[in-house]
Amino acid sequence: MKKLLTSLLALTIVVGTAFSQTSKETKQKPATQQTEVRVKKDGTPDKRxxxxxxxxxxxxxxxxxxxxxxx
Structure with missing residues (x-):
């Protein structure tokens, strides 16, 4: 009984990792070129x-x- 439970546990771990979700690598688009963006001292864009x-x-x-x- 112990061997059966151990083998089922091992099987579920193997199957779980085989079918787990993988992260998709997305390609980011290059930033659009804009005119000069004024930035405050803290790094945020100046809304004025x-x-x-x-x-x-x-x-x-x-x-x-x-x-x-x-x-």
Whole structure:
């Protein structure tokens, strides 16, 4: 009985690792080239500048806006 349980445990571990999810390696698109982005001392984009109005908090272009989308 002990050998049976041990073999079932080993089998489930082997099968579990064989069918586990693997991480997909995604290729990131190169950052879009923009004009000069003014940055505060703490590294966040300055929201007072008109050119920075359509950016996300991390400084990347916000894709919800038409001018930031590329066809």
């Amino acid at each position: 500048v008109k050119a920075n109005k359509k950016l996300r908090k991390d400084g990347k272009p916000d894709m919800r806006f038409k001018q930031n989308k590329k066809d």
